[in-house]
Amino acid sequence: MPKAKYDTIYKDLKEKIETEIYAYQEILPSEHMLIHEYGCSRNTVRRALAELTADGYVQPMHGRGVRNIYQPVEQAAFTVGGIESFKESTIRNKRVSKTKVLQFTEIVTDEKIERRTGFKKGTPLYYIQRLRFLNGIPLILDHNYFSKEVVSNLTPEIAGQSIYEYLEGELGLTIATSKRTLTVEHVTQVDEKYIDLKGYNCMAVITSQTFNDKGIQFEYTQSRHHPDYFRFQDVATRKRTGL
Amino acid sequence: MPKAKYDTIYKDLKEKIETEIYAYQEILPSEHMLIHEYGCSRNTVRRALAELTADGYVQPMHGRGVRNIYQPVEQAAFTVGGIESFKESTIRNKRVSKTKVLQFTEIVTDEKIERRTGFKKGTPLYYIQRLRFLNGIPLILDHNYFSKEVVSNLTPEIAGQSIYEYLEGELGLTIATSKRTLTVEHVTQVDEKYIDLKGYNCMAVITSQTFNDKGIQFEYTQSRHHPDYFRFQDVATRKRTGL
DNA sequence: GCCGATTTGTCCGTATGTATC
DNA sequence: CGATACATACGGACAAATCGG
Numbered sequence: 306m307p308k309a310k311y312d313t314i315y316k317d318l319k320e321k322i323e324t325e326i327y328a329y330q331e332i333l334p335s336e337h338m339l340i341h342e343y344g345c346s347r348n349t350v351r352r353a354l355a356e357l358t359a360d361g362y363v364q365p366m367h368g369r370g371v372r373n374i375y376q377p378v379e380q381a382a383f384t385v386g387g388i389e390s391f392k393e394s395t396i397r398n399k400r401v402s403k404t405k406v407l408q409f410t411e412i413v414t415d416e417k418i419e420r421r422t423g424f425k426k427g428t429p430l431y432y433i434q435r436l437r438f439l440n441g442i443p444l445i446l447d448h449n450y451f452s453k454e455v456v457s458n459l460t461p462e463i464a465g466q467s468i469y470e471y472l473e474g475e476l477g478l479t480i481a482t483s484k485r486t487l488t489v490e491h492v493t494q495v496d497e498k499y500i501d502l503k504g505y506n507c508m509a510v511i512t513s514q515t516f517n518d519k520g521i522q523f524e525y526t527q528s529r530h531h532p533d534y535f536r537f538q539d540v541a542t543r544k545r546t547g548l
Numbered sequence: 549m550p551k552a553k554y555d556t557i558y559k560d561l562k563e564k565i566e567t568e569i570y571a572y573q574e575i576l577p578s579e580h581m582l583i584h585e586y587g588c589s590r591n592t593v594r595r596a597l598a599e600l601t602a603d604g605y606v607q608p609m610h611g612r613g614v615r616n617i618y619q620p621v622e623q624a625a626f627t628v629g630g631i632e633s634f635k636e637s638t639i640r641n642k643r644v645s646k647t648k649v650l651q652f653t654e655i656v657t658d659e660k661i662e663r664r665t666g667f668k669k670g671t672p673l674y675y676i677q678r679l680r681f682l683n684g685i686p687l688i689l690d691h692n693y694f695s696k697e698v699v700s701n702l703t704p705e706i707a708g709q710s711i712y713e714y715l716e717g718e719l720g721l722t723i724a725t726s727k728r729t730l731t732v733e734h735v736t737q738v739d740e741k742y743i744d745l746k747g748y749n750c751m752a753v754i755t756s757q758t759f760n761d762k763g764i765q766f767e768y769t770q771s772r773h774h775p776d777y778f779r780f781q782d783v784a785t786r787k788r789t790g791l
Numbered sequence: 792g793c794c795g796a797t798t799t800g801t802c803c804g805t806a807t808g809t810a811t812c
Numbered sequence: 813c814g815a816t817a818c819a820t821a822c823g824g825a826c827a828a829a830t831c832g833g
């Protein structure tokens with residue numbers, strides 16, 4: 306947990322925006338004011354503002370000021386955002402979770418798996434299939450692949466709790482970057498066996514490759530979500546299309 | 549188009565990574581080396597590296613170096629990434645596009661529309677329904693709402709070409725931030741009327757609010773995609789969960 | 792284990808440019 | 813035109829993590 310100055314400023318401004326101490330469309334105090342308020346350099350203030358911009362909280366306007374463009378939204382579904390474990394997601398979404406481990410095996414990467422997952426052929430893996438419950442209803446089916454070269458001593462018991470908690474807590478692993486692809490796919494027999502799709506014949510599918518702080522991929526996961534309980538949020542900022 | 553130093557360094561490094569001048573898993577030259585190579589300050593190099601990190605191209609490792617974690621992927625479907633127009637997307641995806649305007653009307657925001665779109669009640673809007681073709685096949689159905697207070701003199705002719713080109717070119721509008729939500733929804737009668745879903749009973753739906761550089765929302769769009777031709781990509785970096 | 796060299800992370804102060812008012 | 817505000821860039825300082833001897 307960084308106790309960096311820019312991060313405390315970032316968190317403080319974020320809270321002031323979320324609690325509407327700064328109203329929607331309001332101009333925030335200028336960088337000059339914030340420097341005095343927080344007693345730091347301009348670079349530090351600007352770094353905090355840059356992160357808020359990337360989050361879609363504010364819009365800096367050259368020569369005019371920084372405007373709050375944050376609008377709270379009611380969260381009806383299960384919302385997916387940054388990198389976080391299922392357990393963290395459920396807490397953020399204020400749900401009660403349960404996990405059932407359907408499969409727990411050890412395999413070795415072949416050419417077919419290499420193409421799909423990004424692991425080198427020959428890499429030993431854990432393959433885990435898990436069913437996720439929200440408020441008692443089965444909604445998500447996960448297929449996890451973890452590299453045994455990075456993740457060791459995984460057990461079905463750990464898989465039934467939180468693997469991320471184990472990785473970060475017990476193993477001291479630092480999770481850094483996750484590349485995700487989102488698609489919509491037909492249901493499979495396995496999906497139908499465990500999840501009541503109420504008429505849908507497809508699911509929301511997130512596939513992700515996750516890297517640790519050494520730049521080593523340790524996970525490939527396909528996460529299949531019930532459409533009614535799936536929502537993915539994102540903020541994009543326009544890159545000047547180099548004319 | 550910014551001709552900022554950090555941006556040229558960013559673009560240069562990006563190309564060297566994409567063309568595998570730096571191999572996957574290779575350590576890039578140190579910041580010190582890059583300073584000499586590009587003849588600039590450390591901050592400038594670091595800013596370029598920060599953007600590559602956000603893009604999921606590299607992984608900086610404290611005390612060790614910066615590692616290339618970019619892996620090229622084959623693009624089978626129509627991939628959605630940052631903020632861009634349909635026309636730009638098709639070019640990037642190397643497809644031939646066509647647009648058919650199904651509806652073009654002017655309306656005023658009521659309470660129901662306000663809740664959905666984020667526009668204030670009473671705001672005059674253009675409502676446009678468009679069907680998008682890729683290589684001659686209808687695949688995407690768009691419902692656009694543009695604020696007449698920001699976007700003026702829109703015509704069905706412009707809607708049939710590229711609205712973004714008109715906004716940025718003719719109107720001098722700068723598109724800055726877009727907040728997007730991705731869901732999977734049941735098909736509607738309108739969807740089925742225009743798009744051959746080949747057995748799917750749902751579609752991938754992107755709803756987005758787009759803001760200009762003054763922080764004013766000028767667009768709300770719901771874009772409904774054929775599942776087989778939809779792919780959304782994203783890179784997330786882990787925020788330290790403030791223990 | 793220690794120490795020094797290297798590398799990234801954070802922070803500061805300043806200067807200059809550009810857009811807005 | 814001048815004052816204000818954000819954007820870019822520089823150079824320096826110290827901290828923290830890593831690695832080799």
